[in-house]
Amino acid sequence: MVYASFRSIGAYVPSQIRDNEWFIQRMDTSDEWITKRTGIKQRRIAAEGEMCSDMGVEAAKLAMSRAKINPKDIDLIVCATISPDFLCMPSTACIIGNKLGLNDVMAFDISAACTGFVYALSVAKAFIESGMKKNVLIIGAEKLSSIVDYSDRTTCMLFGDGAGAAIISATINKDEAIVDVSCSADGAYGDFLLTPGVERETHFMQMKGNETFKVAVKTLTSDVQKIMAKNGYVNSDIDLFIPHQANYRIIKAVGDALEFEDSQKVLTVEKYGNTSSASIPMAINECYEDGRLKKGMTILLDAFGGGLTWGSAIVKFSGE
Ligand code: UT7
Numbered sequence: 001m002v003y004a005s006f007r008s009i010g011a012y013v014p015s016q017i018r019d020n021e022w023f024i025q026r027m028d029t030s031d032e033w034i035t036k037r038t039g040i041k042q043r044r045i046a047a048e049g050e051m052c053s054d055m056g057v058e059a060a061k062l063a064m065s066r067a068k069i070n071p072k073d074i075d076l077i078v079c080a081t082i083s084p085d086f087l088c089m090p091s092t093a094c095i096i097g098n099k100l101g102l103n104d105v106m107a108f109d110i111s112a113a114c115t116g117f118v119y120a121l122s123v124a125k126a127f128i129e130s131g132m133k134k135n136v137l138i139i140g141a142e143k144l145s146s147i148v149d150y151s152d153r154t155t156c157m158l159f160g161d162g163a164g165a166a167i168i169s170a171t172i173n174k175d176e177a178i179v180d181v182s183c184s185a186d187g188a189y190g191d192f193l194l195t196p197g198v199e200r201e202t203h204f205m206q207m208k209g210n211e212t213f214k215v216a217v218k219t220l221t222s223d224v225q226k227i228m229a230k231n232g233y234v235n236s237d238i239d240l241f242i243p244h245q246a247n248y249r250i251i252k253a254v255g256d257a258l259e260f261e262d263s264q265k266v267l268t269v270e271k272y273g274n275t276s277s278a279s280i281p282m283a284i285n286e287c288y289e290d291g292r293l294k295k296g297m298t299i300l301l302d303a304f305g306g307g308l309t310w311g312s313a314i315v316k317f318s319g320e
Pocket of ligand 1: 028029030033034037038114153154155157208209210211212213216246247250274276304305306
């Protein structure tokens, strides 16, 4: 039996920091409101001309070097993004592949908003377990500053740019295997978070924030309860709980409902805001770099986003 293992993590954030003051100077808002309602203090913003693929490439290079993998051994590239370099084609995965010199490799994008990285993980796992691929590069990369409506004070302060990437490889060692990934969607809530698009003459994101907030808390909580029960896991089996970083209040409500200890909960939203599909791999990378995440640990991922989409995963981290 072949299993899929989570072999390495990498991330990249642009150097430009946008703090709450930037918004205060441009619209009717306050540091107190943003901090209290979202927990966000800063976001990273891509430089002029810096594209989604550029950030994905940097994250991918780090993930590949940490996996000590020969790039020629990558046989699938999956990029999750809702802010691609080009509207429909070429896919950002193709552009990343080209920039990495991987020019004869299957590559495609996933559009599942903030759940995109977990969707990419499930695709990688399925391709590997079926025997079709051996080493999959998965990426969550977002230049959300290109689709945020900076005249809408109810959403614009939430989002930032960045990227995360991982190498998922085949293994015969069951102890290294990704335990489970579960993804779902309900298009009936499609209008909660949307970018109207070409025919409606705007590519800017619109969100029913309050409605989304309530469904997010409920879904993120029940999704974890389901995957934990299905796999016979209890909280003490989890080293780190890494939820999508949308809003501190959502993470707190979900973390409290699930009764995780503070030491298990991972929070990066204060520094980076909501980076959609990049948020979970960026948070995994942060734990890896600050020493909280070590080989053999079990992490629980929990994502929710536009679509609506949601997904969770129980992952053994196999990175050195
Ligand atoms: O990543 C995918 C998933 N995304 C999410 O899950 C995001 C979910 N939503 C949220 O994070 C929150 O709903 C927001 C942070 C967007 C908003 O927080 P809220 O507690 O739901 O606020 P609200 O929309 O109910 O608005 C409360 C008040 C309103 O004023 P009134 O009507 O009570 O007088 C807004 O006009 O806050 C006002 N408001 C602001 N005030 C100052 C809205 N935006 C701002 C602002 N500054 N930037």
